[in-house]
Amino acid sequence: MTFTTLIDYIGTFAFAISGIRMAAAKKFDWFGAYVVGLVTAVGGGTIRDLLLGVTPFWMLQPSYLIVTGFALLVVIVFGKQLIKMNTTMFLFDAIGLGLFTVVGFEKSLAAGFPIWVNIIMGTLTGAAGGILRDTLINEVPLIFRKDVYATACILGGFIFYICQKIGIGNAMCEILSASSVILIRIWAVRKSASLPLMKDDTAEEDEAMKGRS
Amino acid sequence: MTFTTLIDYIGTFAFAISGIRMAAAKKFDWFGAYVVGLVTAVGGGTIRDLLLGVTPFWMLQPSYLIVTGFALLVVIVFGKQLIKMNTTMFLFDAIGLGLFTVVGFEKSLAAGFPIWVNIIMGTLTGAAGGILRDTLINEVPLIFRKDVYATACILGGFIFYICQKIGIGNAMCEILSASSVILIRIWAVRKSASLPLMKDDTAEEDEAMKGRS
Amino acid sequence: MTFTTLIDYIGTFAFAISGIRMAAAKKFDWFGAYVVGLVTAVGGGTIRDLLLGVTPFWMLQPSYLIVTGFALLVVIVFGKQLIKMNTTMFLFDAIGLGLFTVVGFEKSLAAGFPIWVNIIMGTLTGAAGGILRDTLINEVPLIFRKDVYATACILGGFIFYICQKIGIGNAMCEILSASSVILIRIWAVRKSASLPLMKDDTAEEDEAMKGRS
Incomplete structure (x- = not known):
């Protein structure tokens, strides 16, 4: 197992844990929690692969499903203790976010797409799983309302x-890019930084955009 | 019309009815009810086909759209009487679930994917339409919270x-697999069986996974 | 820039504005508002392209992302004044709907699909972005409950x-089709026309379809 694979599993694990815990807060059953965990972990990469027109990465090897199953087991067995490990889980999550961004960027680059598509694909890989997760548990996506998350990607x-x-070598580009994502993420949470919010007064859409759907 | 085609239509009909009735409970208009019915009936197979990289099955022949239209007509005309037919509709739904699972499994197998992908594709074909339906009507997906449904798939x-x-012949494999899904489903509803629920105390994600999206 | 391109941008702009204003009503941050605006504007065409098996149109040139960025800027800077421009925005939206319908229809036709698929693809191109938008902001899709919108498509x-x-020439077909969508839309809003609603008494699905998911 290479270092990248290890980080990939750590990120998958952290993302899955995040989904499973939110499913637990909604009193989902084990199956529901597993699905939400899996969607959080692989959902972003799946949307990316569908947009790029390639077979979703998790269909080519079962490790992502296994890591998610392991995450489910951990939440079921160590539920309460996990709360004490929040800093660790946050770091795992940030590391996963950094790696996923780089993976998405490079996969899109290799497929011949221009820079702005690469950035979107990197961001989708890192952040879209969380949006899918929130849609599945019937909540407004968190990253639309607070925090610096996708912006880091x-x-x-x-x-x-x-x-x-x-002209920096590719390995160094990867490290610098992933590290930036991780550091921005840590900085943002420490400083409680977030993007400006939209002002509500601009919207009275129900009457305003009459019938616009 | 072969026996399989007949069962396919019965399943599509039952799935569409389920979606249309839930749309009716939300006071959707006819168009909204039709869309929700269609998504319930063909949504799972559509996700499967997109993941497999093939043209969605309902784009190749119009019968699924027609069966859904027929289901809408039945709900509009026979609305109240349908409630008395709940056992029949449940059986239709279970039969559809069994067939859809087998269809999804075999389509994935024929595309060269390994067993664990086949199982996922069978389950998606049977159960993902209901998840999409619940997302569209803005509810938490039912199958994440109660019942044995996807587990049967x-x-x-x-x-x-x-x-x-x-080494059993293919036709017999199909019959045994579909029958199992149907019987597990009937057994589960009779016994009110369901999977264990996640415990809520493991999750305080809002503070816990601070900013995790 | 051709006339069609201009109309395409106007429609994209109007759709994006609609999404951004609804995001503002939910107090999303700038990033969230941008994403909701983009999904409203390009979501329908993206679903169409995924179903047709081609690369999503907005990945081939950055103008849709730029127009959406411009729409975000307009809402941020001119928020309150926009309310006075509701009639203009409604017209832009209707014009966009007409064009998107024709674009979707023709793209599906060129890919060799039959008439009923073409109609669905035209309708998805025009109306599915609004459904995705409502799902993202955690609301029941507006077009399922009121108004004549997708029906116009x-x-x-x-x-x-x-x-x-x-046997009318292609350019004339496009103009007549798009104009019809626009006029039906304007007529429907003026007359407050809407489709018949489903009756609630047909649905007691929670007990009725026991366990159906």
Whole structure:
């Protein structure tokens, strides 16, 4: 197992844990929790692969399903203790976010798409699983309302692009890009940084956009 | 019309009825009810086909749209009487679930995917339409919270695999697998069987996974 | 820039504005508002392209992302004044709906699909973005409950088909079909026309379809 594979599993595990715990808060059964965990972990990459027109990555080897099953087991067995490990889980999540962003960026690049598609694919890989998760548990997606999350992926994508432009080797581009995502994420949570909110007064859409659907 | 086609239509009809009735409970208009019925009936197979990278099955012949239209007509005209037919509709639904599972399993198998992908594709074909339906009507998916539903599909997939391994002919594998799904489903509803629920105390995700999206 | 391109941008702009304003009503941040605007504008065409098995149109040129960014800027800067422009925005939206319907219809036709698939693809292109938008902001899709919206797309598709059958030139078919969608839409809003609603008494699905998911 390479270092990248290890990080990939750590990220998958952290994402799955996040989905499973939210499913638990909604009193889902084991199957429902597993599905929400899996969708959180592989949902972003699946949307990316469908958009790129390739077979979704988790259909090519069973490890993502197994890691998610392991995450379910951990939540069922160690439920309460997990709360004490929130900092660890947050770090795992941030590391996963950094890696997923790079993986998505490079997969799109290899498929011949331009830089702005690569950035979107990196961001989707990192952040779309959480949006799907929130839709499945019938909540408004968290990342639309608070925090710097997807924005870290977007910035990480830019950094990858700049690194390539100035001729840094690919491995170093990956490390710098992923690290940026992780550091931005940690910085944002420490500082409780978030993007500006939209103002409500601009919207009275029900009458305003009469019938617009 | 072969026997399989007949069962296919019966399943489509039952799935569509389920979606249309839930749309009616939300006071959707005829168009909304039709869409929800159609998504319930063909949504699972559509996700399967997109993941497998083939043209969605309902784009190749119009019968699924027609059966859904017929289901809408039945609900509009016979609305109240339908409640008395709940056992019949439940049986139709179970039969559809069994067939859809087998169809999804075999389509994935024919596309060259391994057993665990086949099981997932069978389960998606049977159960994902209901998840899409609940997302569209803005409810938490039922099958995540109660009942044995998708689990019946998973077990049916295993039985298909075992039948093949021990060298039973394909037609018999199909019958045994579909029957298992149907019987597990009937047994589960009779016994009010359901999977264990997740415990809520493991999740305080809002603070816990601070900012995790 | 051709006339069609101009109309395409106007429609994209109007659709994006509608999504961004609804996101503002939910107090999303700038990123969330941008995503909801983008999904409203390109979501329908993306579902169409995935179903047709081609690369989503917005991945081939960045203009849709730029127009959506411009729409975000407009809402942020001119928020309150936009309310006074509701009639204009409604017209832009209707024009976009007409064009999107024709674009979807023709793309499906060019891919070799039959008339009923073409009509569905035209309707998806026009109306599915709004459904995705409502799902993302955790609301029941508006077009399922009131108004004549998707129905205008369906009728516009039929008119395109009839025009072709009676041998009218392609450009004229496009104009007649798009105009029909726009006029039906304007007529429906003026007359507060809407489709019949489903009756609630047909549905007691929770007990009725016991366990149906």
